[in-house]
Amino acid sequence: MLDFGAERTWIRGTIRLSEGGATWAEHFLEVEGARRWLSVEQDPDLQMVLWTGRPDLDLAPDRDTIEVDGVRYRLSERGSAAYRSEGTTGLRPEGRVDYADYEGPGGRRLSFERFDRGGWEPSLGVTSVPGEFTIFPAG
Numbered sequence: 001m002l003d004f005g006a007e008r009t010w011i012r013g014t015i016r017l018s019e020g021g022a023t024w025a026e027h028f029l030e031v032e033g034a035r036r037w038l039s040v041e042q043d044p045d046l047q048m049v050l051w052t053g054r055p056d057l058d059l060a061p062d063r064d065t066i067e068v069d070g071v072r073y074r075l076s077e078r079g080s081a082a083y084r085s086e087g088t089t090g091l092r093p094e095g096r097v098d099y100a101d102y103e104g105p106g107g108r109r110l111s112f113e114r115f116d117r118g119g120w121e122p123s124l125g126v127t128s129v130p131g132e133f134t135i136f137p138a139g
Helices: none
Strands: 002-004 007-019 022-031 034-042 046-053 065-068 071-087 094-103 108-115 121-128
Touching (some): 071 108
Antiparallel strands (some): 007 022
16 A cells, blocks of 8 residues: 555556566556556666556657647657566566656656557656655555
């Protein structure tokens, strides 16, 4: 269970990703009315982003800059990684994901993921820092 200020949510599944020597995780959160997750990566400092899926956006990562809701995002990295799925994620137990990550002002992020050669899934995110939420262990 996680508390983000007044918002309480539960982790329902995790995707563990690896590309070359890099590894990171995406923890899927149970939140009413939205698909959200928390990505966590040690690269070399701890990087956390709270994401909200935006299936309403008809976009693909086909440009170096993309504007969404009046915010301009610049491509920062793209690649392909292997994944392992744990718990409830809606994905196969393992597979491949293509991704493209964009950065905007003030810690804003735009990401595209395409699991197992499906369609691109856009998401908007904001960087988080330790202390912005509380983690409660299971059991």
